[in-house]
Amino acid sequence: MKENSTQNHSTGETYQDIYRWGNKKSTEVDLGTLAFLEKRFSTQRETQRKIGKMVSSQKTVEISPSKLLPEHKAFFENLLGKENVKSSDFARANHSFGKFYTDLLFLRNAQVPFPPDVVLSPKNHQEIESIVAYCNQHKIAILPFAGGSSVTRALEFPHGGVALDLKSRLNQIIEINQTNHTVTAQSGILGPDLEAALNKEGYTCGHFPQSFEFSTLGGWVAAKGAGQCSTGYGRAEELLVSLKAVTPIGTFEGKDFPSAVQGFDLKHLFVGSEGTLGVITEVTWKIFKHRPQNTQKSSFIFKDFFSSTAAMREMIQNEIGKPHLFRISDGKETDFAFSHLGFQGTWKDKLLSTLGYKSPQRCTMVMTVEGESTYGKSVMGNMKKIARKHGGFPSGEEPINKWLKQRFDSPYLRDGLMEEGYMIDTLETAVTWDNLHGLWQAIHRYFETNPKVYGMSHISHVYPNGCNIYAIFISPMKDEPLENTLKEFHAFQQGIIQTFVENKGSISHHHGVGRMGAEFMSGQFPKEGFSMMQGIKDLFDPSGIMNPGGNMLGLKDRFGSEDSKS
């Protein structure tokens, strides 16, 4: 299958071919991690492995037939060519999910509750204009589908309709402009393809989300993403220069001015719109000189979360320049990582404990600085000074080098953990510094309400006025019917978002809202703010064809007669 090969799946048509994160790398879980989990949960390896294997489906995909009317199919085939209009079971199932935990569960149980009726692979802006206009006229739902890496239930088709496959053909670089330090490309280009083309000319895109290998330029903008080096390079909204998008009321095309006043700037509406307003077709993006040889790296161990975050805050607020990668793993995550890296129990571990850097309070901070070499040294020198002032123990380059080596591996690890009978999920939120500790403590209190959960967190995107927090939890899977598992997971997971918003965090920092956070949306907008968002949605998409049925707006369904079944 062509549309599959870009994800490096095997060439089969099984559920596993859809749910796996790619097959380039081993997904085997290291023994250190397994031992850590077994100790924590008093689980047996064979029992958990059996549960894991039970939800590992190599069946060939079979789903309910497409409801696309023949005349619509004919229109699309005429427009795009037959080979770019797919309604096979596999093609449709392959565009029915992101990589959210429940997405994987459904697939591992050979279930596809909300498939599209057809997968269309347009090659340019004009074809997308024709598709959107046609669908608007005939009230056919559309959802742009590119990398497919969503972890927020952003990719579901409760009303069937069109999955607009952007990555197969809408993936060309239009211009690398070395004078302006920008690149313009079609929105469906995958991270590695964009980066390779830029590297060849001596540039980098500066944006490396964990989903980098299977996410696209347009997806980064639509989900308002942030890469691992966002503290230095900026997040998607800052890297974005301009964009072109097709909406049901027409095309928006921005200009690439560095900054201009021409009324309010509509491009911001598409940032974080998650397919609810239109389809982003082209993006102009900032680029940077690619000089990996200049990268300064360092790491520190702190005695606790409070001293590490005090250091972090001082580093980002003292106007010493900015690190690019900048992270703190809290005590629980540090313990988990140390077990994964085989650090626990070594003499270094013992030395640290003797010096007062004790598990489970001790935290790890890692940072890199990129750019011109003297700049990097100046920034890193000042960061080190501040780290020491707050009691940071210098742990050198090894931790950051290890981290960088596996920077895109966590999604593979998740597949492996599921095979071993453990689920892992992750949510994230944004918070101001003055609410950080309260929120962090609330997250851990919440984790502790469930003895079958190991919860940990880290900070990975840092701003002068605050930061994000990741909330990550691992739990042994149970031998229970899918329905119960889903219900239990849903309840626990929504409780985390509830904890975020009750403690002054946002629904999400950069994963997006999706259907996962939809219920919380209206509550986040005091006064008339949320109805204004609905008004914008209705303005751009009067028939409600863009991503209908419980999307991130949390809107009541305005499409078709049937309510979302999700």
Add this chain to the structure above:
Amino acid sequence: MKENSTQNHSTGETYQDIYRWGNKKSTEVDLGTLAFLEKRFSTQRETQRKIGKMVSSQKTVEISPSKLLPEHKAFFENLLGKENVKSSDFARANHSFGKFYTDLLFLRNAQVPFPPDVVLSPKNHQEIESIVAYCNQHKIAILPFAGGSSVTRALEFPHGGVALDLKSRLNQIIEINQTNHTVTAQSGILGPDLEAALNKEGYTCGHFPQSFEFSTLGGWVAAKGAGQCSTGYGRAEELLVSLKAVTPIGTFEGKDFPSAVQGFDLKHLFVGSEGTLGVITEVTWKIFKHRPQNTQKSSFIFKDFFSSTAAMREMIQNEIGKPHLFRISDGKETDFAFSHLGFQGTWKDKLLSTLGYKSPQRCTMVMTVEGESTYGKSVMGNMKKIARKHGGFPSGEEPINKWLKQRFDSPYLRDGLMEEGYMIDTLETAVTWDNLHGLWQAIHRYFETNPKVYGMSHISHVYPNGCNIYAIFISPMKDEPLENTLKEFHAFQQGIIQTFVENKGSISHHHGVGRMGAEFMSGQFPKEGFSMMQGIKDLFDPSGIMNPGGNMLGLKDRFGSEDSKS
């Protein structure tokens, strides 16, 4: 007059009390400048001075009576107290203009074509909610009026109605949050008041437009402003954390997350909205440590515009950190400044010429770096290296010190020049690096079409992908009827904007669009972009009461039966 005293005017009620930029400083023009202009235009001092004095009006203000219905006045008096509802001739005339050249001309000719019917001075968000709801119900036009420093014809009342005076009472600081490095204040606070309160706590607002003394926090956001140090601190949209605004369809209240995904972010709509969507009532803004003792300063002379901009581009693209103030005066502006500073003809001038830095090609670059001291030194060190590489002649701290001393003086100088019979006006545009030289040359070609114009330009806001350009022109005033003068000025001035947009510049970089650029708006949006902007306007302001009649959207008038007379 209370509403006048904050601008440091005299306590009279004359036209001069309105049009003068304040009376703290002498507005006398130095002899060097006068000699330069007389030589350039072959003008006579006494003749020009006579023309200047002719349009200097110390008459007491008298204008047509307010059309506000008694029941509306009673409602406002009941809501705000009688003392906060003003309809005297002077109060209304004093809220009828910004500081655009034609604004000054009208006032100097004792004319007030578009006054409001009443000036309301609310003290909080709730009062503004009541005012906007009432006006929406009764179809009364509203225009927020704060610092009154607009240079784009943003402040006119072709349909009368309410001037919402935000600076008199809506000017309180709500919180200085030292943990988050943010300040929250009511929108009508003037720059100096905000900065003084921050300085007291060891912080700075980082935003210093030339209008600093008479512009407000909310105005900076509404016009999408940029201060003189925006290259380092960022422009208003980047300094803005969140805002609260009243619109005819209700209140929008953002959250102060450092960055979050909660759908598309509506705060961006109010940035650059120029009063067309609603009234910004509160703003949360980033702040920085105030450490003026750390400021690094430097300046260079370059042989021409091309080498100076090549150096500037390399400095901003090389990831060496960022300067805060960063400017290039082109050859014509350098000549003008040198005459103003009495530099021309000195031995230093001669030495420079001998070394190949000749008038009128030679350009001046000035820069400062703020922040932590070792950071500042590192950035400046790298900038100096790059400057030398491009042939920059180091001219030390004196030029930048002189510039800083008079950084807010140009508006005073304009008053002085008008008294001497010369008009000066300034427009600005944003452009990418690859279009910079073409645009700059086109601006000068345009200036040269008029022999009675001395045109010059500078760059003062710099980005990795481009910069702004100012287009400034001086011309001797003529002894002609106001109508002719206005017509001639309008034609020449619109020609500059036309030159911008034809050469891939924006309508404006940070002054705003106002009525001055309104006609160009629709042409700047390909495809359906402009109708989307109109849609947003209609969504937030369905009755069209916010700044109606030829505002920055260039919309057809949807308010009342009468077309804009402007």
